[in-house]
Amino acid sequence: MTSEILSAPHSLEAEQSVIGAILLDSQSERAQKVLATLKAESFYSRQHQVIFGAMKSMNKESSPIDGMTVSDRLEREGLIDQVGGFSYLMQVGKGSFSQANIGAYASVIRERAAERYGIQKLNEATELFYTRNGMTAAEKFDAVQMLATQISDYAKTGNRRGARPLIEVMDDWLCEVEQRFDNSGRSRGLSTGIPSLDALLEPKGLVKGSLFVIGARPKMGKTTLYSQMAINCAMREKLPAILFSLEMPDKQIFERMVGQASGVNTDIFYRGSDNDSDFALANGRAMELVESGNLFIDDTPGITLAHIVSEARRIKREKGAVGMVMVDYLTLMTGEKADRNDLSFGLITKGLKNLAKELGCVVVLLTQLNRDLEKRLNKRPLPSDSRDTGQIEQDCDYWLGIYREGAYDENFPQQDTELLLRLNRHGKSGVVYAEQRNGSIYDCDQLAAQRKAADREDKPAKRGGF
Structure with missing residues (x-):
């Protein structure tokens, strides 16, 4: 003693x-x-x-x-x-x-302040476990993880969570505005990796702290866009991208990403290729993805919101930042107990939106759409078509639908794809035309695609998405 x-x-x-x-x-x-x-x-x-x-x-x-x-x-x-x-x-x-x-x-003062803040938060964590407050042990561990994230953020930025005077908010805002005009790109929004879609999202890009929802019927290309955005985040933005896949095993996702990064048809991994350079190119791109250290895949089946939050916070602490958290897809997740499915999944979308704000990243959420849309003459998806939840429209900052006419008409060019940005709280909406080939999405000449679409539309007012 x-x-x-x-x-x-x-x-x-x-x-x-x-x-x-x-x-x-x-x-x-x-x-x-x-x-x-x-x-x-x-x-x-x-x-x-x-x-x-x-x-x-x-x-x-x-x-x-x-x-x-x-x-x-x-x-x-x-x-x-x-x-x-x-x-x-x-x-x-x-x-x-x-x-x-x-x-x-000044550095000494900041160091000591960070240590005091850490002590305060750790005391709160200890008190949390001693207190009988109705929380389960799992909920208490989640709360402690949140406190650990706050400690890490404060050590890096000096910012506390909670109510702040407007003068402090203005100081941070002025610093961010200055950074938007430098060459570091630290404060601008993220890109998607598809030039025409990025042009539509300009000048803000995908604003950090946003929930980006991708909705489509099966076989339209949701997972293709999802993995392509992850590669762009890791390789171009130089920020970690975490992929949570409930539908596809991690090895399949990696194989798809290798094909997208190299432009090589992934069929060669099953039946071989007469061109040895295809394997060399694919292997080289695979090593680039690995060596970036910015791609993480979690294929845990039936994951919960708490699992996603916990893993995303862990990567944030280890890497210092997170660019994108990507979930494929909503209705395969295990939701909280609720009277109806829509209420349960609504809690998940709210939680993912809060996670985006907490980590200062973009959360990309894939969602299946109702079959009823296929009964319509115009089958282009709308936010209201989201399956099992109407909460998505309220929580998301962006809602993008994917549509391929070729999925319904075998005589239609199978690669032609429409990316329908229906909701954008930070800018304009619109249509972007693209092509899907060998498991990848490629940009195309927008004016030529628009003219081709107009020629095919006998009644654009009824069949056009916008």
């Missing part, structure tokens, strides 16, 4: 050094960077929080910052006594520090 009382991680010296360096020269490039990135709540000492908060506000107002002006500001706000008066400001301003090292001092 020991009587030693552990104090929360902090460094008063680093906090004083940051404040002192800013008081000495607030207009230096290093000081301005610290004022822009460090938050008052990251300071351990309450008086240092108050002082730094005042200096941060003054800097936004372009007011001069020194011992006298900060003291006057605090006195007008009735806070001067909380910080030890003018004498303490002078004491800090004359402290022993190097202004050139202000960035290093």
Whole structure:
């Protein structure tokens, strides 16, 4: 046993050094960077929080910052006594520090703040298991995983979850707007890998935090588009894509992805090929997919929403970010107990939408459509055709239907495909024409495809999707 009382991680010296360096020269490039990135709540000492908060506000107002002006500001706000008066400001301003090292001092403050936040969340996790609150053990483990994700996010960004003042939201928004115009692409939306569809989604692309639903009848190409978007996310966007497949085994998905990445017909893996270069090309592309380290496949049958959330959070912690979480498909998932199937699956779509917001990624959800649409003259799918749930229309940010006339008419070109973007909360909707060949979707000349479609439509008002 020991009587030693552990104090929360902090460094008063680093906090004083940051404040002192800013008081000495607030207009230096290093000081301005610290004022822009460090938050008052990251300071351990309450008086240092108050002082730094005042200096941060003054800097936004372009007011001069020194011992006298900060003291006057605090006195007008009735806070001067909380910080030890003018004498303490002078004491800090004359402290022993190097202004050139202000960035290093700020890093120490952030590190200690992250450690305190971690301790707080771990205490919450411990309390969760001791408390009899009606939650099952599995629900408590899910809650702890959520806390672990919050700790990881805070360590990387310094942002806490919960209600935030508008000034903090504006700061983050301004940073994101600036990043949209740099070449890193960190803050823009994601692409799909199909140029004409990406053009339709411009300028925002697939906005992070969105639920993207793909609906179609069987054999229309849902899984093809799903795996193609995953490859694009991993290889072009350089972000992890997690594929949850309830319909197809992981080896089949991988084989399909190798074919899509290489452009090789996957039949060669069954009957061979007279051209050895096909195997070499396929093997080379397969190694590129593997070496990217950004593709994950989970073919657990009958998975639950909790399983998807748990695995997605784990990948986020391990990789630092997630680009896309992809689910094939909704009605094969095991839902929560509910009076009706539509209510059960509605809970899943809400949960997937929340997961997209939590991880800052795009969740791609495949869904089967009702057979009734095949009784219509115009069989092009609508969001209302989604099977077993009407909640999809309310929860999704994008709804894209896939239609092939060749599935109903053997005389029609079998490769011709229409991608029908019916709902888009962030921009315009419309039709994109594409071709499906050898298990892949290829872009095509949109004007030529439109003219060909118009020539085939005797009554476009009745048969056209839009």
